[in-house]
Amino acid sequence: MANHSATPSANYAAAPSANPVVNADGTIPGTDGTRRDFMFLATGAALAVGAGALAWPFVASMAPDAETIAAGAPLEVDLTPIQEGQIVNVFWRGKLIFVRHRTEKEIKEAAAVPMKDLIDPQADAARVKDGHAQWLVVYGNCTHLGCVPIGHQGQYEGWSCPCHGSLYDTSGRVRRGPAPTNLPVPPYGFETATKIRIGEEGGKAAA
Amino acid sequence: MSAHANTYVPKSRLAKWFESRLPLVGLVHSSFVAFPVPRNLNYFWTFGAILIAMLMSQIVTGIWLAMHYDPSAANAFNSVEHIMRDVNYGWLLRYMHANGASMFFVAVYIHMFRALYYGSYKAPREILYILGVIIYLLMMATAFLGYTLPWGQMSFWGATVITSILGAIPIVGETIQSLLWGGYSVGSPTLNRFFSLHYLLPFMILGVVVLHVWALHVTGQNNPAGIPIKSSKDAVPFTPYATVKDVFATVVFGIFFAYWIFYQPNYLGHADNYVPANAAVTPAHIVPEWYFLPFYAILRAVPDKLGGVILMFSAVIILAFAPWLDTSRVRSANYRPIYRQFFWLFVVVTILLGWLGSKPPEGGYVIAARLCTAYYFLHFLVVMPLVGLFETPNRLPGSILESVTGPGKQVSGSGMPAGAAAAPQTKG
Numbered sequence: 010m011a012n013h014s015a016t017p018s019a020n021y022a023a024a025p026s027a028n029p030v031v032n033a034d035g036t037i038p039g040t041d042g043t044r045r046d047f048m049f050l051a052t053g054a055a056l057a058v059g060a061g062a063l064a065w066p067f068v069a070s071m072a073p074d075a076e077t078i079a080a081g082a083p084l085e086v087d088l089t090p091i092q093e094g095q096i097v098n099v100f101w102r103g104k105l106i107f108v109r110h111r112t113e114k115e116i117k118e119a120a121a122v123p124m125k126d127l128i129d130p131q132a133d134a135a136r137v138k139d140g141h142a143q144w145l146v147v148y149g150n151c152t153h154l155g156c157v158p159i160g161h162q163g164q165y166e167g168w169s170c171p172c173h174g175s176l177y178d179t180s181g182r183v184r185r186g187p188a189p190t191n192l193p194v195p196p197y198g199f200e201t202a203t204k205i206r207i208g209e210e211g212g213k214a215a216a
Numbered sequence: 217m218s219a220h221a222n223t224y225v226p227k228s229r230l231a232k233w234f235e236s237r238l239p240l241v242g243l244v245h246s247s248f249v250a251f252p253v254p255r256n257l258n259y260f261w262t263f264g265a266i267l268i269a270m271l272m273s274q275i276v277t278g279i280w281l282a283m284h285y286d287p288s289a290a291n292a293f294n295s296v297e298h299i300m301r302d303v304n305y306g307w308l309l310r311y312m313h314a315n316g317a318s319m320f321f322v323a324v325y326i327h328m329f330r331a332l333y334y335g336s337y338k339a340p341r342e343i344l345y346i347l348g349v350i351i352y353l354l355m356m357a358t359a360f361l362g363y364t365l366p367w368g369q370m371s372f373w374g375a376t377v378i379t380s381i382l383g384a385i386p387i388v389g390e391t392i393q394s395l396l397w398g399g400y401s402v403g404s405p406t407l408n409r410f411f412s413l414h415y416l417l418p419f420m421i422l423g424v425v426v427l428h429v430w431a432l433h434v435t436g437q438n439n440p441a442g443i444p445i446k447s448s449k450d451a452v453p454f455t456p457y458a459t460v461k462d463v464f465a466t467v468v469f470g471i472f473f474a475y476w477i478f479y480q481p482n483y484l485g486h487a488d489n490y491v492p493a494n495a496a497v498t499p500a501h502i503v504p505e506w507y508f509l510p511f512y513a514i515l516r517a518v519p520d521k522l523g524g525v526i527l528m529f530s531a532v533i534i535l536a537f538a539p540w541l542d543t544s545r546v547r548s549a550n551y552r553p554i555y556r557q558f559f560w561l562f563v564v565v566t567i568l569l570g571w572l573g574s575k576p577p578e579g580g581y582v583i584a585a586r587l588c589t590a591y592y593f594l595h596f597l598v599v600m601p602l603v604g605l606f607e608t609p610n611r612l613p614g615s616i617l618e619s620v621t622g623p624g625k626q627v628s629g630s631g632m633p634a635g636a637a638a639a640p641q642t643k644g
Contacts, residue, residue: 103401
């Protein structure tokens, strides 16, 4: 640096101090000034932005890749072979989905539950499609820690989780913890009366 | 004991040339040869050496297993069976690695309870102790990642349950989950990255172990009396005394290890893990490996998902605060009549939590797990601060030497134990 050399540069020759390497108040020339501060901040900012720009591809590479996303296209399920009372497992995006053909008794039980008895209050009608109350389509992983609950089991005869004892009713709503929420309903719609399309609702594909 | 003299004197010209450029031999000599060791150490102090041996065993067997393992969801299970059936001595490598993980935890739990009983976490060893807690956390992460690799039912569902735990974190939870999964659920991309991280973490453990040993050699070892080395008569040189004792203990531990490898290789695992991963069926009774059971019991004791997750992590993190939660200035529980009883109660409660973690989450088991969880935290948050304030400790010995020989007796000569150098003609 020029200001540290034995022969002071023209800039510093005019300085009042006899010793150009140290200011009168004992500080080094430039450290209190604006140019070095600017350089320090500018370098720091460039470094931070650069580190972020470099980290981004590393983090982004861990997100679901194109192949995984492509394999997550909507799935058509034919309902005709599913008997009343039967629960069928299907997979969409690697996630288990239960398609349950509910009996009259099960539908009545689900509809009759008062909202105040529910941990995560939601009407049965809001969990099925209009006019298709016999079909319940829900994700098949317990909302506690992701185990697969066993169908037709437990006090409410919906599902019972073998891992930590959560119970669900015939609408897939949680009735006893530790699960915090109901089994979520995936995006789906009826193509015909006997065919559903999972992953697409109202003509819009799921994110 | 950082002030002890470096007694290494290079003799040959090559050794002198090397030492003046990189004093590596002198460092090893001062750390593992001349290093003064309290003369009253019992066998609980050999578990550090045993743990280093276990870490080396895990790294070596792991590198060899990785030569035959295929980390894809389609082939992982079969490649493990290939190791068991086709690879020469593959069964031995895998059983050493799988049981080695359990033995690693056996040793670390003894090591940790030793630290808690003898107050090894207290000043000036706080950093040394916290580095130990960090190693323990890394060990837990490594063990969890490794257990998913065989891609059996327990592997798959263990991975699902634990990654779902991260989903409970508000706001960022689901993003973290998606980045860990590399998909919409646990699958092949998850297995592949878990394998990568499982290979990485042991070397991070190794790095923290170097810091742990460094910190140990700055403060010196604690000892059963909990008092510092005051004179050379309180200590013996690391080599040969501690070296031989550590090697002997490691060999005895190796016999214990060998028993599991050759006679009960699958006892500590789960039969369900010999069933290939199936996303449609959860094993009837899902439990983690035995070394996670106390924390699993704490997780299940709370009826709220996020609350359970917070409490489970707190149960590990709270260990790091022990140096400041314990208000007693006496280190060793040998001289703390009240605290000693609470300590053993804590040991019993922890073992009980482990047992409860293996039981189904219903009825009396849940109530018992809640009571034990409450005591686990009370021990740190109430017992440790209060007992230190109200307890009258027993009289401490004047020196480490006095704690060994009894008050008033003297041993002549250097720091060697009495009789160590006597009658050499009878010592083969």
